[in-house]
Amino acid sequence: MIPKKLDLKDSQIESPDLLPKIERRKFLKMGFAVTGLLAGGKILSLLSIANKSFAFSKEQYPYKPHYSMLIYQNRCIDCELCLEACIKTNNVPTYGYRTNILHRKVSMAVDQQVEFIPVLCNQCNRPPCVTGCPTKATYKDSKNGIVMMNYKKCIGCKTCMTACPYNARYYNEEIRSVDKCDFCYTNRLSKGLTTTACSEACPAKVRIFGDLSNPGSELYQMIHQVEKTVWVIRPESGAAPNVFYTRG
Amino acid sequence: MAETKTQQVAEVVIPTKWDILIGRLTGLSKSFYLALGLFILMAIAGVGAGLHAMYIGYHHAYNVTREVPWGILISTYVFFVVTSTGLCLVSSIGHVFGVKDFMPIAKRSVFLSIVTIVAGFTVIFFEIENPFRMAIYNVISPNLTSNIWWMGTLYGAYLFFMILEFIFLQLDKHKVATYAGFMGVISGIAAHSNLGAVFGMLHGREFWYGPYMPIYFIASAIMSGCATILFFTYLAHRVNSERIDSAVSRALEVTTKVGILAICIIMFFTAWKMITGFVGTEGKTEAFMTLLAGKYALNFWFLEIGMGMIAPLVMYILSKGKNLKMIFAGSALMIFGIFFMRYDLVVVGQIVPVYYELGVNEYETLLSYSPSIHEILVVLGGIGIVGTVFLLGEKIFNAHKVEEHEYETATSALKVLEPIKTETSK
């Protein structure tokens, strides 16, 4: 039998808020992170955090700083100021993008609403793009964990684009290389700035950027609140993303 | 004085190699030159289209996108290299492993395996954005975790060994040729399973993901190899207006048998792939559905299954390995079907958007891709190269003849062979 297409649009695919707080706490104690609910809450998606580099447990962040982003999904108003800032900061051509806002219809009791989901490179802890690249043109920075590009080494085979589970890459004709988000490392962080262009430009405080390995950081504290559920997109991809989502 | 005179006479009598070559390429039938001209035109059109695309920028010329980055050029590359590996494997049964039934087809197969991989490399040359950087950074910045790196490097080695093997066969140095052939088989299998792994190891692409991919690729290479040998051997005899002798028909008969086996294995794989296609996410199931009952159903049922497997299987069986016309027709259908098998594999693997199950408006439906004129021309160019070099090769290398008495004494597997002598120029 061919399973019928599940109607996932209304099924709160990454909204584990439905899970009672006490349940969530239980999972966390067992060393799991709740990463999503599927099929109207029938399927719970958990991610073991004990031994993974996706770790929530405090000492296990593999990078210092371990750059990461938390996105308040419900706060986004689709003003696209972040996209503009990204384009300007990183010289992104019109046919490409490093970050994008996806739209999703959410049926509410009264009327239809649209939810906006900002997406960008997840700077994965196990990045399939890096594994697949034949020439190390894309690599994971050993200090800060950002997945970077060395443009001159890119042969343009597009393996990384095929491999990326998040559609985070595009081929840039001008620089003759694949290009992607680097958390503004090249154009901001390396010049002493402390946040990304998108995060700075956002008027609704949707994108919280910071160092997940620093208990003093805002990001750290938000992600580590037990009451707060955070999730990642497509946890099943096995890439262990560093961009987290939440509501609140 | 007298000595010089005799020498001069001798020079006149014995034609130089060059003369022989010219002799072989002139005075051929009209249809030969017509076919040759057509293939040359195709090759030129293909290379021209590729260069033009390179000049105006691939994103203007090709229909591949950010979401579907791999198109018909990748699938055609896969088609050619699978064929090449198959030719190498099937032909090695004879001249590397000493099964003498397979010997009469060996030289042509080695030659064609070189031609097809060169065609594959030509096609991929026009797909990779910066092929010249590849030459540098593949060497100085290798990524050992990358299947693409291994695949490329091993196929490079494979091409090298196959060329060596061919040269030594021509020079009558059969022992070395066998060693080179053996290395060719090893690097071919290694390269080829890496190609399978390129697809099989992409976690984020469920249509491809799975450990069976490398094995599937090898089995499918053997299937391609048999079809190609049968197709070209028959064709070659037509081109050379020669009767197929008993040794060659015996070789074709056993190759047909191997072909039947390979088709059955691939059918088995395909059936299970489809069945397991329904286990997994909604996106994966949808991708399989487009093959079974959607946009790609015609490709799948008619071209892949019908022409690529069932028709050749039936024809091979009915032919009893003896009806060569039927075997030829079956092989032609199979090669055609296999081309689409590769296309479907590459394209359908990407049509499910990565955010499909997120339920966002942007990616509500499956993606689509169809090749552009430039892409199609480059593909035809690859076919043109194979056709041109095949025809020239038949003449230049004198129908790749292996004389009967030369493989009669073949030893069994893995023992280095008794030399297979080439027909030296008379």
Ligand code: SF4
């Ligand atoms: S999101 Fe894509 S591009 Fe970014 S690290 Fe992960 S796999 Fe690579």
Ligand code: SF4
């Ligand atoms: S397109 Fe460039 S960065 Fe991507 S895998 Fe190929 S060489 Fe590496």
